[in-house]
Amino acid sequence: xxxxxxxxxxxxxxxEVIHALDGVDLEIPGGxxxxxVGPSGSGKSTLLHIVGGLDSPTSGKVxxxxxxxxxxxxxxxxxxxxxxxxxxxxxxNLHPTYNSLENVALPLIFARVSAAQRKKxxxxxxxxxxxxxxxxxxxxxxxxxxxxxxxxxRALVLKPGIILADExxxxxxxxxxxxxxxxxxxxxxxxxITLIMVTHNPDLAKRANHxxxxxxxxxxxxxxx
Amino acid sequence: xxxxxxxxxAFYNLWRRKLRTSLTVLAVVIGATLVALMVSIxxxxxxxxxxxxxxxxxxxxxxxxxxxxxxxxxDNSPHEITSTNLTASxxxxxxxxxxxxxxxxxxxxDYNVSVSARYIQPQDSSKMYSxxxxxxxxxxxxxxxxxxxxxxxxxxxxxxxxxxYDYLKAFGWSDAESAxxxxxxxxxxxxxxxxxxxxxxxxxxxxxxxxxxxxxxVFISLPDGxxxxxxxxxNPLLYSEQQPxxxxxxxxxxxxxxxxxxxxxxxxxxxxxxxxxxxxxxxSVFSVIQIGLSAFGVIALIVAAxxxxxxxxxxxxxxxxxxxxxxxxxxxxxTIRIVFTVEGGALGFLGGIIGTLLALGLGQLLxxxxxxxFLSDFPGFKxxxxxxxxxxxxxxxxxxxxLVAGLYPANNAAKLDPVDALRYE
Numbered sequence: 001x002x003x004x005x006x007x008x009x010x011x012x013x014x015x016e017v018i019h020a021l022d023g024v025d026l027e028i029p030g031g032x033x034x035x036x037v038g039p040s041g042s043g044k045s046t047l048l049h050i051v052g053g054l055d056s057p058t059s060g061k062v063x064x065x066x067x068x069x070x071x072x073x074x075x076x077x078x079x080x081x082x083x084x085x086x087x088x089x090x091x092x093n094l095h096p097t098y099n100s101l102e103n104v105a106l107p108l109i110f111a112r113v114s115a116a117q118r119k120k121x122x123x124x125x126x127x128x129x130x131x132x133x134x135x136x137x138x139x140x141x142x143x144x145x146x147x148x149x150x151x152x153x154r155a156l157v158l159k160p161g162i163i164l165a166d167e168x169x170x171x172x173x174x175x176x177x178x179x180x181x182x183x184x185x186x187x188x189x190x191x192x193i194t195l196i197m198v199t200h201n202p203d204l205a206k207r208a209n210h211x212x213x214x215x216x217x218x219x220x221x222x223x224x225x
Numbered sequence: 226x227x228x229x230x231x232x233x234x235a236f237y238n239l240w241r242r243k244l245r246t247s248l249t250v251l252a253v254v255i256g257a258t259l260v261a262l263m264v265s266i267x268x269x270x271x272x273x274x275x276x277x278x279x280x281x282x283x284x285x286x287x288x289x290x291x292x293x294x295x296x297x298x299x300d301n302s303p304h305e306i307t308s309t310n311l312t313a314s315x316x317x318x319x320x321x322x323x324x325x326x327x328x329x330x331x332x333x334x335d336y337n338v339s340v341s342a343r344y345i346q347p348q349d350s351s352k353m354y355s356x357x358x359x360x361x362x363x364x365x366x367x368x369x370x371x372x373x374x375x376x377x378x379x380x381x382x383x384x385x386x387x388x389x390y391d392y393l394k395a396f397g398w399s400d401a402e403s404a405x406x407x408x409x410x411x412x413x414x415x416x417x418x419x420x421x422x423x424x425x426x427x428x429x430x431x432x433x434x435x436x437x438x439x440x441x442x443v444f445i446s447l448p449d450g451x452x453x454x455x456x457x458x459x460n461p462l463l464y465s466e467q468q469p470x471x472x473x474x475x476x477x478x479x480x481x482x483x484x485x486x487x488x489x490x491x492x493x494x495x496x497x498x499x500x501x502x503x504x505x506x507x508x509s510v511f512s513v514i515q516i517g518l519s520a521f522g523v524i525a526l527i528v529a530a531x532x533x534x535x536x537x538x539x540x541x542x543x544x545x546x547x548x549x550x551x552x553x554x555x556x557x558x559x560t561i562r563i564v565f566t567v568e569g570g571a572l573g574f575l576g577g578i579i580g581t582l583l584a585l586g587l588g589q590l591l592x593x594x595x596x597x598x599f600l601s602d603f604p605g606f607k608x609x610x611x612x613x614x615x616x617x618x619x620x621x622x623x624x625x626x627x628l629v630a631g632l633y634p635a636n637n638a639a640k641l642d643p644v645d646a647l648r649y650e
Contacts, residue, residue, distance in 0.1 A: 049644050052553075054552070054553060054643045054644055054647075055642075055643075055644050074557055074558050074559075075557050075559070078552070078555050078556060078557035078558075078560070079555070081552070081553060081554065081555050082554065082555025083555070087553050087554070089647070093546070093549070093550050093553065093647055094550070095547055095550055096547075097241060106550070106551070106554050107554040107555050109226060109227075109230050109234075110226055110551070110554065110555035110556050110557075110560060111555060112226065112227055114227075115229075115230075154554065158555075
């Protein structure tokens with residue numbers, strides 16, 4: 001369960017104050033598939049970052065699994081990112097010199113998991129996205145779709161309850177993108193993982209059971225099916 | 226994050242940039258080698274001098290002077306004088322001598338006999354050589370190493386001497402054995418420069434000093450020394466209880482009484498110094514020498530530390546996105562800070578180890594060359610001596626310096642905003 005109350009985020013860009021989020025209220029029950037749609041600068045990525053504990057709000061509350069992230073320490077936020085959240089980015093954000101297995105195992109290092117156990121868990125996560133045959137390849141030896149599947153495996157490796165995907169298909173062709181979306185929605189349906197996806201693509205958004213349309217830091221429309 | 230993961234991550238990241246890492250480590254190596262080698266040369270000198278000292282001053286002796294504060298090092302700035310009669314240096318009197326002899330634990334009091342001889346001549350030769358005559362009590366003289374023969378065995382023996390090794394060559398004597406039993410004569414003049422009278426004293430060589438005791442020393446017994454000094458100064462009462470002179474050697478019953486005797490002497494308003502105090506003075510001089518010698522190395526290490534800071538700042542710049550990734554998957558600010566601090570520490574650790582090994586090797590080379598050339602006359606003298614603390618100390622020092630150098634860049638990395646770091650191109 002994720003609950004946002006009067007969430008605000010303002011940036012300063014020189015003299016100008018930008019309201020990336022301007023009072024957002026939202027409830028996302030566990031196991032939901034939420035799509036956030038909106039033009040660039042509408043605040044959808046900021047929202048995702050705040051729910052993920054990568055960014056903190058200027059004011060308002062972010063309650064994830066009963067914890068108010070706006071009051072959490074750096075350590076608690078890091079633990080949140082490590083255990084409760086799996087991030088998937090448009091630009092993958094894989095470690096360039098690590099192979100797939102090492103990339104998937106990276107969160108486990110910060111969770112103080114032993115090396116032997118890390119390999120086991122990372123392998124299992126790669127198996128889940130069907131990529132064990134690419135375990136020892138580095139990101140630059142993988143196709144875009146394969147990279148995104150490594151990212152999904154990395155997001156899954158500590159079995160989080162929430163996956164946050166920021167334009168996960170933005171850098172992929174439609175066929176590969178469709179495959180990635182199938183994996184993600186499969187995780188949502190079969191494992192009950194809460195999936196929050198930011199996208200430009202209205203067709204993709206329709207796959208979600210909850211849609212949020214944003215503009216200029218406000219929620220302009222909300223649809224549930 | 227586990228410590229082993231931290232270490233393997235640090236070394237992995239350094240390995241990724243081999244050339245840059247090597248160059249940064251090289252700077253540390255230069256500093257570490259300089260520090261280690263210079264300190265080892267300082268310790269070599271120190272252990273040689275301290276060893277020599279042990280062969281000259283017995284542990285149970287207290288050196289006493291009638292001049293107050295004579296053993297304190299004085300600077301040129303004005304200092305308070307505590308008594309009016311101290312400006313002139315007064316020798317010990319009969320009363321002083323009795324008081325000092327009565328100090329509990331004193332078993333022997335010897336005059337510090339100072340002999341000014343003009344020259345020494347070997348038997349059957351008219352050639353004259355410079356000489357430095359020492360008349361010391363037997364318990365002090367017997368510390369000296371001999372290559373051959375014996376020491377003067379008792380304090381009342383006369384007409385015997387022990388020669389420095391260098392006289393063998395000067396006198397044209399083929400070896401130390403052949404010197405034994407030979408005669409030498411030592412000629413003494415007068416203190417008064419208008420008096421031309423001289424007297425020659427005959428001695429039989431009973432021993433030859435070890436090579437390490439270089440110089441032109443000749444050791445004779447106290448009675449002989451006294452006689453020569455009395456002739457020189459035209460003073461038949463010199464070095465008697467009436468005129469004990471300016472300095473005395475006290476022998477303690479046991480080494481444990483040395484300090485209390487020295488204190489008792491000071492309480493009588495005289496100066497006293499113990500062998501331990503002398504040694505402490507020598508050691509403190511060497512500490513200063515070692516610090517002075519290692520200063521260049523320390524400067525090199527400071528430069529190396531700047532290199533480490535630069536290397537880490539570059540690495541953070543290059544790896545900004547990786548830092549963002551690490552944060553996104555669960556690294557705290559503290560984790561990022563320690564990752565880069567350890568990376569800096571690893572540079573110093575590597576440099577320290579390599580530098581110490583290099584210095585050890587160079588030190589051995591120096592000892593090897595030294596023992597065959599300029600130190601061949603000093604078989605016990607090693608130029609470079611590595612105490613165990615030095616081997617570990619240098620690596621600890623470079624690691625510490627580089628950990629400190631790593632703090633600033635590591636803190637910068639820790640403070641990076643994860644969202645910005647992930648967007649960084």
